[in-house]
Amino acid sequence: MSVFAYPFMRIAIIGAGKIGFTILSALNKMSNVELIATGRSNSTLEKIKSIGVEATTDNNYAVSSSDYIILSVKPQHFPSVLKSVKSWEGKKVVSVMAGIRISTLSSLLKGSKVYRAMPNINAIIGKSTTALAEERDETVEKIFLQIGKVYWVPEELMDAWTALIGSGPAFIAEIIDALSLGAVECGMPRDLSYNAILDMIEGTVELLRKCKHPALLRDQVTTPAGTTIRGLMTMESEGIKSALIKTIEAAYKRSAEIGEQIDRKLRS
Numbered sequence: 001m002s003v004f005a006y007p008f009m010r011i012a013i014i015g016a017g018k019i020g021f022t023i024l025s026a027l028n029k030m031s032n033v034e035l036i037a038t039g040r041s042n043s044t045l046e047k048i049k050s051i052g053v054e055a056t057t058d059n060n061y062a063v064s065s066s067d068y069i070i071l072s073v074k075p076q077h078f079p080s081v082l083k084s085v086k087s088w089e090g091k092k093v094v095s096v097m098a099g100i101r102i103s104t105l106s107s108l109l110k111g112s113k114v115y116r117a118m119p120n121i122n123a124i125i126g127k128s129t130t131a132l133a134e135e136r137d138e139t140v141e142k143i144f145l146q147i148g149k150v151y152w153v154p155e156e157l158m159d160a161w162t163a164l165i166g167s168g169p170a171f172i173a174e175i176i177d178a179l180s181l182g183a184v185e186c187g188m189p190r191d192l193s194y195n196a197i198l199d200m201i202e203g204t205v206e207l208l209r210k211c212k213h214p215a216l217l218r219d220q221v222t223t224p225a226g227t228t229i230r231g232l233m234t235m236e237s238e239g240i241k242s243a244l245i246k247t248i249e250a251a252y253k254r255s256a257e258i259g260e261q262i263d264r265k266l267r268s
Helices: 018-027 042-050 059-064 075-084 102-108 121-125 138-145 155-166 168-185 190-208 214-221 227-237 240-267
Strands: 009-014 033-038 054-056 068-071 092-095 113-118 128-133 148-152
Touching (some): 009 018, 009 059, 018 033, 018 042, 018 121, 033 059, 059 075, 068 138, 075 240, 092 138, 102 113, 102 240, 113 155, 128 138, 128 155, 138 148, 155 168, 190 214
Parallel strands (some): 009 033, 009 068, 033 054, 092 113, 128 148
Antiparallel strands (some): 113 128
16 A cells, blocks of 8 residues: 555545545545545545545635635536635645646646646556656645556656647547458458457567657568568658658647636636
8 A cells, every 4th residue: 555655634536526536535645635526416426435535615615624626627617616615725636637737727727836737548547658747746646646657857858748648649549440440351350369469568668668750670670571561661751750750749739728718718
């Protein structure tokens, strides 16, 4: 069991949806921590209670009785949370809401210290790659280390992080599906190709961690007039690398666009 090297503290999860409940479940394994979580539906409240955590619909009570607050509601539900909480004074608030800037949150959550976090779906298995912005806080870092790895980044990189790491699992899944279908076209059963690809990727990742650049591994596999160079030629002619670059760029622009829309709405 993980232990916070701090006195006893209380953490509130405002919005125990998919990511909120994942964080809650991870923190529930720790000592020196008391938890409370909020939800809007009876099913969410029952789910919270099922793991032995205090559940409530009262956001004001959850915030006022806690030291650290994790805001995990959908951005469109944030205004109702604002209306329901009387004071944020002295609280440390971590927002996992996409798009809402620290400056906006700080102006609305008066008297609090605000951080942003961007985990991804891999948090479900404790393998999230989470960005935290912006001023380092050891306790905030420890909280998110419970669901995977943590990187402190400048806030201006959050939209790029959302595109690459937040959306990334979906892009990788699509690539894996395409590779598997390619093997099916060549006569390999889908289950066999799918499982073999996952094993191949796992090993490739380990090798890539030892390489300074992915091109080094590519060149080790590529032999003159062989199968790999023929495949690479096809990828180049089909514009695969360019398409992937544009994929991240498009997701980045959409993240920034959503953030600007939310910011304008909250500030109006």
